[in-house]
Amino acid sequence: MTEMTLGKALTAGLQQAMRDDDKVVIMGEDIGKLGGVFRITDGLLDEFGAERVMDTPLAESGIVGMAVGLAFRGYRPVVEIQFDGFVYPAFDQIVSQVAKLHYRTQGRVKMPITIRIPWAGGIGAAEHHSESPEAYFVHTAGLRVIAVSNPQDAYRCLRQAIASDDPVIFFEPKRLYHHKGEVDLDAPLADAPPMGLAHVVREGTDATLISYGAMLTTALDAAAAAEDEGISLEVIDLRSLSPVDYDTVSASVRKTGRVVVAHEASREAGVAAEVIASITEDCFHWLESAPLRVTGHDIPYPPAKLEKFHLPDLDRILDAVDRVLDRPNSLTEVER
Amino acid sequence: MTEMTLGKALTAGLQQAMRDDDKVVIMGEDIGKLGGVFRITDGLLDEFGAERVMDTPLAESGIVGMAVGLAFRGYRPVVEIQFDGFVYPAFDQIVSQVAKLHYRTQGRVKMPITIRIPWAGGIGAAEHHSESPEAYFVHTAGLRVIAVSNPQDAYRCLRQAIASDDPVIFFEPKRLYHHKGEVDLDAPLADAPPMGLAHVVREGTDATLISYGAMLTTALDAAAAAEDEGISLEVIDLRSLSPVDYDTVSASVRKTGRVVVAHEASREAGVAAEVIASITEDCFHWLESAPLRVTGHDIPYPPAKLEKFHLPDLDRILDAVDRVLDRPNSLTEVER
Amino acid sequence: MWRDMTVVRRIDSEGVALQRQGQLGLWAPCRGQEASQIGTARALRETDFIFPSYREHGVLYARGVAPGDYVRVWRGEEGSAFDPAQMRMAPLQIIIGAQSLHATGYAVGIRHDGTDEVAVTYFGDGATSQGDVNEAMIFASSYGAPVVFVCQNNHWAISEPVTVQAKHPIAGRAPGFGIPSLRVDGNDVLACFAAMRWAAEHARSGRGPAFLELVTYRMGPHTTADDPTRYRTESDVEAWAQRDPIARLEAHLRATGALTDEHVAEAQAAADATAKELRAACLGMVTREPLAVFDNVYAEPHTGLRRQRDDYAAYLAAFEEA
Amino acid sequence: MWRDMTVVRRIDSEGVALQRQGQLGLWAPCRGQEASQIGTARALRETDFIFPSYREHGVLYARGVAPGDYVRVWRGEEGSAFDPAQMRMAPLQIIIGAQSLHATGYAVGIRHDGTDEVAVTYFGDGATSQGDVNEAMIFASSYGAPVVFVCQNNHWAISEPVTVQAKHPIAGRAPGFGIPSLRVDGNDVLACFAAMRWAAEHARSGRGPAFLELVTYRMGPHTTADDPTRYRTESDVEAWAQRDPIARLEAHLRATGALTDEHVAEAQAAADATAKELRAACLGMVTREPLAVFDNVYAEPHTGLRRQRDDYAAYLAAFEEA
Ligand SMILES: Cc1ncc(C[n+]2csc(CCOP(=O)(O)OP(=O)(O)O)c2C)c(N)n1
Ligand SMILES: Cc1ncc(C[n+]2csc(CCOP(=O)(O)OP(=O)(O)O)c2C)c(N)n1
């Protein structure tokens, strides 16, 4: 076990994947000499050279489209999108090509492309640098969507994503890049749990709190705070947003009967809506109150000074916990 | 009242909007001489000339980006995207510009852009010609999303969308273009109900069946068939997918206690997930069974010969109705 | 190549006929563009990899696809017709211009591998307006990728004349990106052949991408769903009929004595035979079973989809019982 | 214009200082690009409409924005700083290249209106790789729109040298689209002025779009978050320091006697005064109240958002009570 930041764990994961398979190439804006604006690819140009660590022209559709061509040629491209808000120019290539080519060709052409996206807000950034676009990709059949929340998962899941023959949209919680944790760098990938599994990070009995990415940290803080009030929360890290591991999720919900789902992304047709609709179908008779969402508002990401009024925080989560537990809460007086 | 097809009602709506306001310009591929591949803009070039009916170069990002510039200049552009599957190249301009500019400029710059999208499948078309991308736009704050299901609404809502100071993604059910209905061409727009309202198309008591677009027709057929079995379904046409008119929806759900939501789009994080998550929150204590989704599968739109196995049909809807009513159904024997 | 073009025209008219008879959902005729397609495709090596658009029936022919493969996609049976690795050709692409980037990426891969293959992409005049095609030229130039861009300027993008996309010759754009280009008479099969020889050789020898504009004309409708009388005149089309690529080569070959009545008869027979096989293959196609819609969405098992498939299977079974 | 550039440089260094002091989240220095910006912007009419990128502090200055407007966005207070209609300038654009299409659309609107305004868009060398910028040139050419494309080639897109985007002069691309272009010394303010005069006149007189490439150098980091020592050498930067646009004009003006010590003192004083006002405005900014996050998402009432706002208001109220 080695202690390292989530960022460094990703670097190590990339490095290991490139050592394991020389068909793995990485590409993106500023990933070469600079090592990426977040330094995730730091050192890789030196080790693997410019053919495998490709600084690209500034065009995301071009980058992803080129990755498709490399996949046709048998490569396993790993794309870095510089910030979450810059993935949209590549949307067409992702939705109409990356996600569909395996299906279109009856499985004859594989698209083992990993698209890494430094993701979400809370870092006081400029516009378009704090987006949470995961629902777009979850809604897109043909893609897998992973969102990690700690260094160990970052290292393991990134390697698994790259090794997967399916395209994976890989979300990296940028506000946790500097968070540290223990990473087992030597555990063989073959023994690791599949990247599609959710993780019960904290066991509890009163309600299930489901989250992912950087928000997981907030969820755990909320669970700790709830404990002080005598409330026992079970906290689940989804890790895989598509597919969602409903075996794990439903087992917990059937145990607790109460659910809060928290994410930064806006609410309408977001991941929490999906999770709640599925839970409600699977666990209706076990539910003791309506599952609730704590999400970013349905607004464009606000200017940095206002982001704290957009991002769900510990107190908003606890307020929702109070609501699912039928305790006094901010909406107690509100008629519906 | 005049009887006309849904397609002709849209043509009439465009024509009226252009007559009412000379800032309305329409633009897209092949919309001039050809009148669009679906002939919705037929005759408009002759009446309004090439400056207001602009055939554009073949580039969707360019078209929408240009519409943004025209909106800066005070125009009200109406964009035609030729088919649903061709909207993705414009995704960045829609999500990062059209949806956000009003917010970015604290309301100083309006984006009264209407983006018309011939939409969804069931017409035996080639790949990318049968997509149901509405959830992407519903998840995007700053946009309004309308999906019409009949000639009268098509005429009225299109005019309302164009008159709205907000950007509207306007979905036209292409397999209903030739469906006929009565249209009141003379009713003043000011007296019309807002385009954001849902519509209880058929009253019923046993369960609420919610749908929109072309699927509404299937939903109505299902309700008629259910009646033969003694089941009374209330059918709601959402019409506005963002915002959803939850006043109308919740009132119905509180009455029936049972819900099926049907759409063609795939399921994960789709519009039905949103509707069910919201209903469950709003009507939990009224619900007598889990609200269910009947949707396209989470697959890329399949080849034409297989589309009937993807699209929800009357029988799949009735099977779900049986499930929400706790009647024998296809999953009766399945352990969950 | 005269023979090739003759067969391709027959394939094309069989496609139109099958569509009329309700056997195909749609067909995009390549009539008039046979020289552009055969001339360029015949100048390539078998190992070169092609990323076509949707109208390149002549290119498919040059690659030797099986008869049914011309129509399998248009009939709506499958998303693609042949094995790309085997044919060294990507499936047809409908999203205008998207394939140009795929070819560029593939060519970058060739360069990494250090082999002397070439990637080739076909697209239309309309496609040149798409960001993707321009980005492809930029990326190809930046990486010195061995890719040949082939623009078939057939004068129309559905109803829009090429002047909507470009007021100046399209081939004139490439040099700005540092890519040498040629503008060629696309109805002259030998000129097309020579141009592709040059372009492929340029790319193959490590000098980076090349661009060809083949000036030709779409004699038929955009697709069988199109009505060109709404936007162009008979006389326009007539003028181009005079420059028919097949008739033209035929006249030339007859004049030089290289083409005899026997040749013509043999070619017609071959064309008819291919058309017959194509028709038989088309009519003999068996639509996959309902649950096939779930196949190959993913390469690896997927818990969410497995459950949807199971539920749908249960539904179908219950339905059959009922 | 020497005075303008001097003030702009001072504004720029004040931006850097404010960022260092934690008053701004980020700042993108324009040091070295003052001539490109002032020279071109001063050649425009007030009625011309500008679509800038994010580094055009000099253009904002030329437009006469209020001091606080240089930093309001960078501080994270608001999404844009001034009223676009009043300043005849769009808010800064972060999505690389997107604004080029907006300028083109605006210019099409000018053409419809039959007025003699011009739309102008600024972007960088990196931006020229984006599909949008290429589509903008295609659309502008197709409609003969009165738009001037201004590419400030400052040699870098963050860490990538311009050679990653273009192995050949960027100005060489425009003619392929039918757009005349000039490649200008971007550190020579008079050359920039003259070039824009030509370009704006070209567009204004109905001859369609024009393109300028201003060859300059980004003397500072990409933004205050960037560390350029990782990707470029001191000597590179030094070479360009020799061609500093302000020092250069100063030497020239001093030589001709057009610039005296008094002028310099006056300019410095003006620069300092502006910087002081800017700083005061910055420090005096009051962040909007929490519920402001819901304002202006829509122009018209929105049922969904109203409810979210109400719930959040109730939450905040409950929270305050507690
Ligand atoms: C991204 C996208 N937008 C629009 C379309 C609809 N469409 C299909 S073919 C076509 C015209 C293409 O013209 P061109 O590139 O000249 O090729 P041609 O059909 O002439 O061979 C259009 C607009 C599409 N397939 N993809
Ligand atoms: C679509 C998009 N992709 C990536 C980025 C991240 N990014 C911001 S600035 C920049 C470099 C821009 O270079 P250039 O166009 O030369 O402008 P300069 O910064 O030199 O003024 C990049 C890659 C972005 N803002 N938008």
Ligand SMILES: [Mg+2]
């Ligand atoms: Mg064409």
Ligand SMILES: [Mg+2]
């Ligand atoms: Mg630059």
